[in-house]
Amino acid sequence: MSSIIGKGVHMESRQGGGRVDHRPRRTVLYLPAANARALEKARSLPADCLILDLEDAVAPERKESARDAAVAAAAGGFGPREVAIRVNGLSTRWFADDAAAVAASAADVMVVPKVDGPEDARAAVAAAGGKPVWVLVETPKAVLSAAAIAAVPGITGLVAGFADLATDLGARPGKGREPLHLAMGMIVLAARAAGILAFDGVFIDLDDPAGLEAETRQARAFGFDGKTCIHPSQLALVNHLFSPSAEEIADARALIAAHEAARAEGRGVATHRGKMVEVLHVAEARRLLAIAAAIGAEG
Numbered sequence: 001m002s003s004i005i006g007k008g009v010h011m012e013s014r015q016g017g018g019r020v021d022h023r024p025r026r027t028v029l030y031l032p033a034a035n036a037r038a039l040e041k042a043r044s045l046p047a048d049c050l051i052l053d054l055e056d057a058v059a060p061e062r063k064e065s066a067r068d069a070a071v072a073a074a075a076g077g078f079g080p081r082e083v084a085i086r087v088n089g090l091s092t093r094w095f096a097d098d099a100a101a102v103a104a105s106a107a108d109v110m111v112v113p114k115v116d117g118p119e120d121a122r123a124a125v126a127a128a129g130g131k132p133v134w135v136l137v138e139t140p141k142a143v144l145s146a147a148a149i150a151a152v153p154g155i156t157g158l159v160a161g162f163a164d165l166a167t168d169l170g171a172r173p174g175k176g177r178e179p180l181h182l183a184m185g186m187i188v189l190a191a192r193a194a195g196i197l198a199f200d201g202v203f204i205d206l207d208d209p210a211g212l213e214a215e216t217r218q219a220r221a222f223g224f225d226g227k228t229c230i231h232p233s234q235l236a237l238v239n240h241l242f243s244p245s246a247e248e249i250a251d252a253r254a255l256i257a258a259h260e261a262a263r264a265e266g267r268g269v270a271t272h273r274g275k276m277v278e279v280l281h282v283a284e285a286r287r288l289l290a291i292a293a294a295i296g297a298e299g
Helices: 036-044 060-076 095-103 118-127 140-144 146-150 162-169 178-194 209-222 232-241 246-264 279-295
Strands: 027-032 049-053 082-086 109-112 133-137 155-160 197-200 226-229 270-272 275-277
Touching: 027 036, 027 232, 036 060, 049 060, 060 082, 060 095, 095 109, 095 118, 109 118, 109 155, 118 133, 118 146, 118 155, 133 140, 133 146, 140 146, 140 162, 140 178, 146 155, 146 178, 155 178, 162 178, 178 197, 178 209, 197 209, 209 226, 209 232, 226 232, 246 270, 246 275, 246 279
Parallel strands: 027 049, 027 226, 049 082, 082 109, 109 133, 133 155, 155 197, 197 226
Antiparallel strands: 270 275
8 A cells, every 4th residue: 555655746836935835736728818719618627727828829910819818818717727828938029018918917827938048937037027937848958957947936837848848859759758757857856846836748649548647647656746738638537647546645644643643642753654754744744635625535
């Protein structure tokens, strides 16, 4: 049987002033901001987070109207869902207007693509007007600079862009994504060192649920907080796989109980399933239970 020690669901983020929250962020769904029907449908979808996209999903001639649509949609609200808007890249002619619009909007987060290093990250934060910023790690330079990017105040999430990265690398990831394992590890390491979020890249084959399951299990094993998605059909499976299991919840409760019993009895050392329990394990267990409660998984 598994133990909570050394295992967990990392759904937390560094917010302004170093605050950590436990808001579930298992599924992060990209939506084309120019598609009014998709935006309306998203109000009832089981996604934890939505990214209203002004970049890849929008043709150049529709950038301005998509920007207006995204701002209006964010103002209308999406219930409990966290709402982000992905702007066009820093070097594009749309970035300044996109960023100004998002900074003044009701969106929770600004997402910035093609951030290659800490200088780009600082420019993104400066343009965000105080909103948290998630950045796409989708180039070799970005992977090599991931720790420096994550350390920039105001950056609260790293989003893997593995399609672009694989193209730049000339890699052919395949189902196991072996050529991307180093990048995956570096993104998660950078996020954990900075106390921010890390999201896995998208799975593009909508006709391969088994492939989605395998890739999502791999993402959780690597330590990602959640996975970006491109279609509503992916949400249920990804939500399930990134939720604490009944076994993990029971294990967390037992670990906390063992620690509290040891303290009540004046014992300096507590053990759980034959392993020493430290304060960090208790904190991890309490965090997992908070996440389970937030998503309604706690029985």
